[in-house]
């Protein structure tokens with residue numbers, strides 16, 4: 001884990017160089033209690049990544065062992081965008097793409113695909129983490145035919161949700177999940193998330 005930082009969360013530009021996977025991630029530490037507990041949200045993208053076209057992203061989420069599931073909303077709200085949900089499953093982790101049109105349980109979403117990267121997925125006594133490549137998380141339809149593309153050279157507003165309760169079928173990516181205990185928004189800096197060796201690192205950690 002990184003040291004706590006004093007910069008304002010909405011202006012987060014932390015960079016985390018992951019010794020496990022070799023990726024350079026831009027990172028946001030999402031506070032989940034009034035104390036110092038946070039969930040690290042890390043994003044790595046290819047460099048260069050052309051603007052206006054889709055590009056893959058690698059996301060790494062590091063959560064306290066007490067977290068049941070963590071979700072990241074790539075469009076910055078619960079509805080009408082890809083929701084990436086992950087949780088611990090023994091020493092490994094399970095990830096699942098979902099989507100919702102209302103504030104009710106999201107359903108499976110096939111518009112984005114995930115590849116869990118073993119090199120960055122683990123559990124210890126205090127934290128669990130997953131690392132996954134997403135194809136379809138940086139460009140997606142919102143409502144109707146409206147397409148949103150995340151800016152690889154600036155900040156994008158994302159949202160997260162977290163639940164203390166574990167999914168009831170942790171081995172299954174289609175497991176039911178309970179409603180979250182907390183959600184929030186942040187501006188994630190993609191400009192500092194670039195990795196020239198992106199494809200090699202994906203292959204190396206797969």
Ligand code: HEM
Pocket residue numbers: 071072073076077078079083084085098103104105106159160161177178179180183184
């Ligand atoms: C069973 C699953 C879920 C249920 C029943 C559920 C239900 C709800 C409800 C009722 C609200 C409104 C709460 C309020 O206004 O105080 C809400 C808001 C929200 N939820 Fe969920 N949710 C679920 C899963 C998720 C997941 C997987 C994400 C992924 C990130 C998510 C992200 C959000 C966000 C960001 C909000 C804030 C409002 C918005 O931006 O749309 N939720 N949810």
